[in-house]
Amino acid sequence: MIITDTPIETLAGSILDGASISSEQALALTALSGASLQSLFAAASRVREHHFGNQVSLCGIINAKSGLCPEDCAFCAQSSHHATGVACYPLLDQDTLLAGARSVAGHGAACYGIVTSGSGISEGDELEQVCAAIRAIRAEGRIAPGASLGTLTKTAAEQLKAAGLVTYHHNLETSRSFFPQICSTHDYDDDVATVQLAKQVGLRVCCGGLFGLGETMAQRVELALTLRELQVDSVPINFLDPVPGTPLAVMQQLTPLDCLHTIALYRLILPDVHITICGGRQRNLRELQSWVFLAGASGIMTGNYLTKEGRQPADDLRMIEDLGLVIAKEMLR
Structure with a gap:
């Protein structure tokens, strides 16, 4: 069912009845400002409350392997193509990864992500070390383990699933039309294939993007529609916090209202998908966090x-x- 009415309250009501917002309607919402933008926030909050009540979920991560990434993503501190002075180190040991999980769980988080730099996880010892950490985290039963290890092979995906991994995180970062401006060392379809593969083996998939790279609002909508088509389970929204030494070091595209506008659009396009606000929120949202x-x-x-x-x-x-919100004890959706 596709929505035909465009007033914001009517739009929200139709979405709550199970309709889908069209690309044309989403694009029309990108032009809102002033009181109309406040109405959009209210509609998005209404949709969120309908699907999640007064519960919100926390997550946390650990930088499990840092630096020396061969990809040339224009925003990334860990790319070997940029001189950022970031710390570089190999995969952390199991005790350190497990301690990180305990710390995150102690703050009320429901999901803990093991994140490694690089194009993809090396099958063999490195993959087995991650799997061993996942098994240890699952054995303690305090938090659901997640991982972000780059592109996946089917063998790696199946091993991670067998070890007890709950969520695989792999961002598309931006829209297909803007991606060539951000990365030239791999193809957009490589990322899409990893998302599809993770879903295929039964993993919960967390996939979103980074905003403020120079993309248009229309391209933000384009990414949201791609995520809807891929039927991802969770969407992390990040806002650029420019890193000295990267090509985007002086990029200053976002205002707090730009960020909130983007969040509201994603809620209406992806009404029942868990949306988590991640990197860059302090810098970009400031007093409006x-x-x-x-x-x-x-x-x-x-x-x-x-x-x-x-x-x-x-x-x-x-x-x-x-x-007046409460922290969910388990992951939402």
Whole structure:
């Protein structure tokens, strides 16, 4: 069923009845401003509450292997193509990975992501080390293990699933039409194939993007529609925090309202998909960080990011409590 009415409240009601927003309607919503933009936030919040109630979910990550990545992604501190001075180290040992999981769980997070730099995980010892850590995390039963290891082979995906991995994270980063401006060392279809493969072996898939790279609002909508087509389970939304030494070091595209506008669009396009706000929220949202939930987000990443410090978990917990929301004990969706 496709929506035919365009007023925001009518649109929200139709979405709650199970209809899908069209690309034309989504593009029309990108032009909103002022009081109309506030109405969009209200509609997105209504849709979020319908699907998730007053619950929000936390996640956390560990930079398990850092630097020396052969990909040339224009935003990335860990690319070997850029002189960023980022710390470089091999895969962390199991005890360190397990300690990270315990720490994240202690702050109320439901999902813990083991993130490695590079094009993809090396099958053999490196993959087995990750699988061993996943088994140890599952054995403790405090938090659901996730991983972001680059592109996957079917063998690697099956081994991760057998080890007890719950969620595989692999961002498309941006729309297909803008991707060539951001990365030249692999094809967009390589990323799409990894998302499809992870779903095929039965993993929950977390896949989203990074905004503020120079893309248009229309290209943000394009990415959202791709994610809807791929039927991903969770969408992480990141906002560029420019890294000195990268080609995007001086990029300053976003305002807090731009960020909230994007979140609200994604909630209406992906009404029942868990949406988590991750990197760059402190820099880009500033005093409006708490508005992410009012604009339709159903979760946030807490603690540190890959190469930059994040917000203190205690501050995030206080913010959530002040909004009258509660932290879900398990992953949403």
